[in-house]
Amino acid sequence: MRTDYQCLLVKQDGGVLTITMNRPEKLNAFNDTMLGELTEVVESAAQDNSVRCLVITGAGRAFGSGQDLTSFAERTTTDESFKVSSHLTNYHRLVFAIRNAPKPVIAAIQGVAAGISCNIALACDMRIAADNARFIEAFARIGLVPDGGGGFFLPRLVGMGKAMEMSMLADEVSGPEAERIGLVNKCVPLVEFESTTKAFAQRLAKGPTRTYALIKELIYKSVESDLPTTLRLEGELQDKAFETADHREGVTAFLQKRPAQYTGR
């Protein structure tokens, strides 16, 4: 696994790969380099069997402040043929990399998560926030619509009314409020943020990883599907889960009254 990135810190601890966006002087705003590097590392970690859980987080006092507006403004003024939608396809590749990774991807958010950084956190499978977190769908503040998948993830996580409010008013949502409305799985005091994230990720990394991939497929397909289709898919995926070594280990461990030792196979 490559770890020498310009705008990221990448560290593996057992089965957990922690990817830290590292442009703290810009509150980890996305420039092209950071976006390309993050996409590359998620895509390669998806293929690497030694990685069984990914954590995406930010250095300094933020998760991320969205698109780097300085570099973006320079480009849009110098290149007349520039189209935002083509630029967005680079973010879409990252969104797909996260969603299609056959293992859990966690966002760990402290401080501000604004604009497309907020929506990249929403693309992850689960979110842990510190109590100083500030979620801002900042787009409407600069006359834009939510991008990076925000229009898809937000109403599915918090419901239509709250998604409209967050998108139109673009007010800050605090960490505790984010937990209350289902935007994050858990909000903890800042002093417990690192240890909670680590314990959560290590627990997932020691789980039945192949089954987790099947769970991602089942849950994500179900929200775009009907009941008969989902029940058919459930059967197909359960046939696959039934064949895993981890299923056999889980049943054996239960019968032997001991904790299961999952290998991810």
Ligand code: LHQ
């Ligand atoms: C920044 C940024 C930033 C550059 C803070 N860029 N420097 C958009 C365009 C097209 C295509 C793709 O899609 C997108 C998606 C988007 O993400 S749109 C939304 C873009 N993001 C924003 O509009 C948020 C802009 N930032 C802010 O509103 C504030 O900085 C927040 C609320 C994030 C944080 O406020 P504070 O905690 O008060 O920090 P600050 O404003 O003092 O920022 C610290 C520094 O970071 C500052 O630089 P300086 O040199 O003055 O210390 C900011 O200029 C810089 N920074 N965000 N996105």
